[in-house]
Amino acid sequence: MDTALYHRLLEAIRQLPAIDAHEHLPEEGERLSQPADVFTLFSHYTHNDLITAGMSREAYDRTQDAAVPLDERWAIFEPWWKLARHTSYCRAALIAVQRFYDADDITANNYAQISERIQAANTEGLYDRVLRQACGITKCLTQIGRIPQANRDLLVPVLPLTQWAEIADSAQVARRAAKVGMPVTTLSNYCEVIRSDLADLKNKGVVGFKIHAGIAPDKANREAAETQFARLMFSSGEHQQIVPGDALWTFIIHETIAACGELELPVSVHTGILWTNWQDFTVEHPRRLIPTILTHRQTRFDLYHAGIPWIREIGIIAKSYPNVWLNLCWVHIISQRLAIAALDEWLDLIPYNKILGFGGDYGKPVEKVYGHLQMAREDIAKVLAGRVTDGYFNEDEALNIARAWLFDNPNLQLQQTNSVLGENHLSFGGPQPESVQAC
Numbered sequence: 001m002d003t004a005l006y007h008r009l010l011e012a013i014r015q016l017p018a019i020d021a022h023e024h025l026p027e028e029g030e031r032l033s034q035p036a037d038v039f040t041l042f043s044h045y046t047h048n049d050l051i052t053a054g055m056s057r058e059a060y061d062r063t064q065d066a067a068v069p070l071d072e073r074w075a076i077f078e079p080w081w082k083l084a085r086h087t088s089y090c091r092a093a094l095i096a097v098q099r100f101y102d103a104d105d106i107t108a109n110n111y112a113q114i115s116e117r118i119q120a121a122n123t124e125g126l127y128d129r130v131l132r133q134a135c136g137i138t139k140c141l142t143q144i145g146r147i148p149q150a151n152r153d154l155l156v157p158v159l160p161l162t163q164w165a166e167i168a169d170s171a172q173v174a175r176r177a178a179k180v181g182m183p184v185t186t187l188s189n190y191c192e193v194i195r196s197d198l199a200d201l202k203n204k205g206v207v208g209f210k211i212h213a214g215i216a217p218d219k220a221n222r223e224a225a226e227t228q229f230a231r232l233m234f235s236s237g238e239h240q241q242i243v244p245g246d247a248l249w250t251f252i253i254h255e256t257i258a259a260c261g262e263l264e265l266p267v268s269v270h271t272g273i274l275w276t277n278w279q280d281f282t283v284e285h286p287r288r289l290i291p292t293i294l295t296h297r298q299t300r301f302d303l304y305h306a307g308i309p310w311i312r313e314i315g316i317i318a319k320s321y322p323n324v325w326l327n328l329c330w331v332h333i334i335s336q337r338l339a340i341a342a343l344d345e346w347l348d349l350i351p352y353n354k355i356l357g358f359g360g361d362y363g364k365p366v367e368k369v370y371g372h373l374q375m376a377r378e379d380i381a382k383v384l385a386g387r388v389t390d391g392y393f394n395e396d397e398a399l400n401i402a403r404a405w406l407f408d409n410p411n412l413q414l415q416q417t418n419s420v421l422g423e424n425h426l427s428f429g430g431p432q433p434e435s436v437q438a439c
């Protein structure tokens with residue numbers, strides 16, 4: 001590769017604005033309310049690699065306990081850090097300390113000093129300094145299970161899609177109906193409640209709903225769903241909790257996905273690799289989504305994480321179905337080389353307007369959004385420099401593509417969703433908080 005060309009492109013890409021297409025960032029106040037130190041940078045994802053290296057879960061959890069003295073936590077951490085430090089997960093932490101805490105590395109000699117600097121910087125305006133000023137990010141699509149109550153100039157909510165299909169009992173149906181002021185006696189009534197609720201949430205600034213490939217619904221059976229709904233609502237004495245796989249659950253998921261399409265709300269889908277050790281990631285294979293994608297052609301599907309490790313298969317899915325976009329959230333910190341391979345193949349396969357190039361996918365360590373974005377910019381510059389060198393297009397076109405991946409494509413998606421953006425939303429209640437998971 002032409003190194004000078006790569007660095008020229010990288011520098012130009014660093015000047016571009018970015019829309020962060022997926023995060024789990026809560027309101028800034030939540031981060032500021034907790035003690036912060038060097039281990040804050042290892043509070044997300046890196047635990048996977050430390051544990052894979054050989055660290056026990058109990059030892060890892062101890063590094064995250066601020067009540068344990070810092071030097072004791074470092075002694076637990078250091079042997080595994082030395083082994084895991086070259087993974088992409090860990091690189092984001094190293095870039096973050098270089099950019100924000102004036103340190104070249106994280107070592108026995110400087111962990112205490114880095115910790116002091118992180119705590120000193122854990123003050124109001126942290127999000128603005130990191131996300132807006134250092135990263136050039138204009139919006140973060142965040143999933144925290146509810147609508148954020150603050151920082152709405154930056155944080156744009158995406159909520160769980162399964163919330164209407166998960167039904168504990170008939171009283172829960174009645175509460176949801178009362179919330180939108182509609183009576184419910186039939187399944188059709190309940191579907192109207194879902195549509196009304198979705199429209200209301202969209203008016204409050206919600207820009208999408210999330211599901212994961214592992215629970216992609218089977219074909220809907222309306223008759224079986226109506227029977228189950230009637231039993232839920234009118235048979236007494238039995239606990240009738242509705243769970244994934246039930247006919248009623250499946251029907252409601254399909255209805256919700258269809259309603260998202262009608263309301264121009266995209267459906268986000270986790271695909272591939274999972275976020276902790278000891279899980280069977282094969283259940284999240286992107287191919288499980290194909291029947292759903294085919295059934296709901298009016299709904300936009302925003303497929304996350306490049307379907308890792310099935311980057312080629314998800315590329316063919318995006319090539320085949322015009323209602324699919326590919327979102328590289330989380331991908332650059334899983335493996336930069338894999339991200340480069342995916343983008344390079346996808347340039348052959350997919351029109352470049354269908355790729356969303358970056359999503360940090362962090363909760364607490366907001367500084368690592370910068371590290372991740374820097375890695376994304378490097379990956380994009382490498383792929384595009386290779387293409388320019390090989391004569392596919394010129395540097396101007398390379399920058400057009402980079403801008404599309406980092407800003408224009410997610411921005412067009414937000415415009416299509418037709419949400420009110422660029423102004424502070426009022427604070428709204430939204431659904432009840434759920435436990436926040438990564439990815």
Ligand SMILES: [Zn+2]
Binds near residue numbers: 022437
């Ligand atoms: Zn995520």
